[in-house]
Amino acid sequence: xKLSNQRQGEFFITAEIILWSMFPIIIQLSFSxxxxxxxxxxxxLFAAAFFACIMTIRxxxxxxxxxxxxxxxxxxxxxxxxxxxxxxxxxLKFSSAGNISILALSETFFSFLLFHVWKKEFIPKxxxxxxTFILLGAVIVLAPNVKMLHIGDLLILIAAxxxxxxxxxxxxxxxxxxxxxxxxVRGIVGALAIFxxxxxxxxxxxxxxxxxxxxxxxxxxxxxxxxxxxxxxxGIHRIPVAKANALxxxxxxxxxxxxxMVFKTTPTAWQLLALVPMFFGVILISKKANKDKMVx
Numbered sequence: 001x002k003l004s005n006q007r008q009g010e011f012f013i014t015a016e017i018i019l020w021s022m023f024p025i026i027i028q029l030s031f032s033x034x035x036x037x038x039x040x041x042x043x044x045l046f047a048a049a050f051f052a053c054i055m056t057i058r059x060x061x062x063x064x065x066x067x068x069x070x071x072x073x074x075x076x077x078x079x080x081x082x083x084x085x086x087x088x089x090x091x092l093k094f095s096s097a098g099n100i101s102i103l104a105l106s107e108t109f110f111s112f113l114l115f116h117v118w119k120k121e122f123i124p125k126x127x128x129x130x131x132t133f134i135l136l137g138a139v140i141v142l143a144p145n146v147k148m149l150h151i152g153d154l155l156i157l158i159a160a161x162x163x164x165x166x167x168x169x170x171x172x173x174x175x176x177x178x179x180x181x182x183x184x185v186r187g188i189v190g191a192l193a194i195f196x197x198x199x200x201x202x203x204x205x206x207x208x209x210x211x212x213x214x215x216x217x218x219x220x221x222x223x224x225x226x227x228x229x230x231x232x233x234x235g236i237h238r239i240p241v242a243k244a245n246a247l248x249x250x251x252x253x254x255x256x257x258x259x260x261m262v263f264k265t266t267p268t269a270w271q272l273l274a275l276v277p278m279f280f281g282v283i284l285i286s287k288k289a290n291k292d293k294m295v296x
Contacts, residue, residue, distance in 0.1 A: 009238025013247050016231035021254035024097035025262055027089055030216040034205040036089040037198035040218060041191045042210060044081065046221025048187025054180045054230075063171040064185075067177035072169045074279040079166030081190030086197075087159035095152025097263070098271050101255035102141050103153060105278045107160040110132040130284025137231045137278030144270050183229060185223075249282040 003011070010072050030039045055061055064070060112131045142153055173182050198204040209216070253275060256267040 002233065005238045009235045010247070012231045012235035013132040013239065015227050017248055018250045018254060019224055019228035019231065020072060020248075021101070021251045021258060023220070024100050024255055025093055025258050026220045026224065027092050028097055028263070031093060031212045033091065033209040033213040034217075035198065035203045036086070036093050037194055037201070037203040038205040038210060039213070039220075040085050040089045041194040041198065042214075042217040043221040043225065044085075044187045044191035044194065046218050047182055048191065048224035050226040051180045051184040051187060055178075055184055058178070058180065058186065060178050060181050060208045063177040064175055067179075069173050070185060072173035073177070073182045074189055076166045076169035076173060077186040077189045077193075079162055079169070081166075082193045084159050084163045084166060085190065086194065087155045087162070091152040091155035091159065091235065094155070095150045095210065096265060097259040098252070098256045098267055099141055099150075099153055101157050101252040102150040102271060102274050102278060103138055103156045104160055105249065105252060105282060106134055106138050106157060108282050109138075110161045111164040111167065115284050116178075128285045130281045133277040133281030135281075137274040137276075137281060139190070140270055140274035140277070144268070180231070183225070187225075194224050249279045252278070 027036075027039060034042075055063075060100075088100070088104070107129050112127060116129060138157070170182060195204075256271060259265050
């Protein structure tokens, strides 16, 4: 029996949520042998290689000659492919996968500030209430460590505040070139920038360590940053972005479950409590939203 477009969209988004919920787990597994810098750089190269294949199949290489679009793609890479991902990877070095997955939802709150407050767009009451709920969820996660804030929690909040600026330029680039070309540029430029930073800060890992973690790095680059991105794009072509955003709020719950299965870390009462306002906050902010969620 052939599935309707809506059911297909729900399937794609559900698959993307499952894959993305593995992201913090796979990163932390790779840290057993390689540094966050090396983990991010190698993963980005795998993602670039994956999208190079997609570009070849879809005959997209000519899009690299669009100088204006590539400029936007490079700027977005600075915010997302370098700053955001580097802070995300570093945050997982100092905090739990559960905390990071929940606090990462605050990206919706910072996107709300950028596109509604800074750009002076109309702000529905539902969005204001949703932003308040998300902020409340972040406070609940941070509450147990209020006297001594974990550096990892602080890093992911900074990362979440940065990514909307990258998405702003992704939107500009997406009007001129395809998603696969944008992410290919992000992978290549981001990997080169991270490799340079790793040598400057003497944070590069040995080749032996890289080979030891290669399965995790390849999985992160191809499956999480590659296939998951495709699932998201295909999903939002079939169902409203608002519904996709609401479904994605379930991702941290899956991450908590995976962290419990892999690392034997039981979700804390604070983490489970924070999921409640975060979940409803994302739903409210996504309500009647017209802007597409950009791929990170």
